[in-house]
Amino acid sequence: MKRLVNKDDFPTTKEYAYLNAANVGLMPVSAAKIMTDWYMDVAINGSNNFNDLAEDTAFDGLRKQGARLFNCQPDDIAGGSSCTVLLSSIAWAIMPGAHENVVSTDIVFPSTIYPWTRISHHTGCEIRLAKGKDGYADVNEIIAQIDKNTSVVSISHAEYTSGQLYDLKKLADVSHENGALLVVDATQSAGAIPIDGPGSEADVIISGSYKWLCGPFGAAVMYLAPHLQAKLDPGIIGFRSHENMWELSPERLVYPNSAKRFESSTMAFGCIKGLEKSIEYLLGVGIENIYDHNLKLSDILINGLSDLGANIISPMEQSERTSIVTCFIDGLDTKIVIEKLKEQDVVAHKRQKYIRFAPHLYNCEDDVLRALEALENIIKK
Ligand SMILES: Cc1ncc(COP(=O)(O)O)c(C=O)c1O
Known part of the structure; x- marks a missing residue:
């Protein structure tokens, strides 16, 4: 070979x-260097180089590489600090109500379902977990849990224990037939499995950085389907959430009509740069x-x-x-x-x-x- x-x-x-990529993937040295150089520069030079413009455009490179990764447009991509944080913001934005349910599996990584569990404490929505065994859940068992009251199907594209991969299109079709959204945690697949965001018809796809994407801790990337971009009210917001972040007025909040509305605050920007470069490296290999x-x-x-x-x-x-x-x-x-x-x-x-x-x-x-x-x-x- x-x-x-x-x-x-x-x-x-x-x-x-x-x-051990399913736990922590290795970063290419070139990406690690870009990340550490960024931290060194800001530590030593403060805002001399990392000025307002650099801060405003800090996610642009990740959006570009994320769009290549998920075969979509840069406007469909948002950066974040972890899969869990982005998913939590999505969960509060969708906020399934008392008579609705969220479907997943009982073998899923806890972070894929906990944000919805937290919503269930607030609204009383039902959490339905299809039964799995030995890290494997039959996709038909998941489908059997979906009904007209399902608000969200939240699954991990690849199960973390066994690596079992789900057919996203199949789950998206059943979800949509029932009026539900398909929200995918791709932390165990993105970077190793080709993913076509629009082609899969998933509504949201989120991946952490530090496994198969070979990026650092402290970064994540999300695909948000266009039909949701002007609609969702993010659960986590901050000064970056406003369409022009440097207008800095507490009196109004207008989100950009793109996935960018989920980029709420200052964060580990050096990690975002590292993830951007890691994705670029992976795409270079194919x-x-x-x-x-x-x-x-x-x-x-x-x-x-x-x-x-x-x-x-x-x-x-x-x-x-x-x-x-x-x-x-x-x-x-x-x-x-x-x-x-x-x-x-x-x-x-x-x-x-x-x-x-x-x-x-x-x-x-x-x-x-x-x-x-x-x-x-x-x-x-
Ligand atoms: C499927 C899956 N999702 C999410 C995570 C954790 O993601 P994060 O640390 O970015 O919140 C893991 C970590 O093992 C995982 O396997």
Whole structure:
């Protein structure tokens, strides 16, 4: 298998078989440098370079790269400080009422549903969680929960435990037939799986930065479908929320008619720059290429793990697969397995009782073979 990127761009890969993008992805050095340079400049020079114009336009680059990532317009993109914060602002903007419900799964990452749970404390809306097992939820179980009182279907595009991938168009169609919105947490997919925002017909897609997008903590990116851009009243607002932020009048608040209305305040602007550059880097490699590469690595993992007798819980159906491969090994404590892998310079992660491997563009076949060999050493002892 060919290498997809230069090891110098991700120096850690020279030492470790780093298979942990579902927890924390590696940043390309070029993006990390832009981020740290930004912080250094503001720390030393204050507003000399980071002036009012620079502050006003701080998200423009991310909006441009986000539009390329989600195949949409820059006006459809907003930046934020985390997936959870953007989703919370969306949740308060939609605010499902007492007789409405929000549908998700009981295996979803908590942050994907908690913002709606908070709304339920306020309005009394119902939270409906389709039953899943071992990190997997049947999409038909989700669909069975949706009815005419559903306000929002809020799912994670790829489930964090098993990597199970949902068909967004299928869920969007059922949601819309019932008058509901589809709100997608793409934190475990964006950067690794091609996502067409408008083509998916999802209404909102949000991704954190620090996993598959290879960006820093402290940033996130959101796609907001055009039909919502002049309509939603964001849950979190600040001086940036006004259409011309430097007008600074407390007497009125007029939002821009674009996703930008969700960019409320000052934030970790250096992280936004870092995320912008990371996305640009990934797009330079090509998300389709990354997707193919990562699936090939996970094929090798799946075969090797099967040979070692591991119990794999990640789905095998092609349309439901990501490169996340999750397993457990009879008779072995996962926590200890993860520690012993690390002793052999292999980085994987424990989620619930499972060992989760998450190869990304900076990994190569050799990393996966090293992981399998290290695991074999642990099993044999
Ligand atoms: C699916 C999913 N969504 C959200 C998050 C957390 O996102 P953030 O820290 O940006 O709020 C995680 C973290 O593991 C996740 O797996």
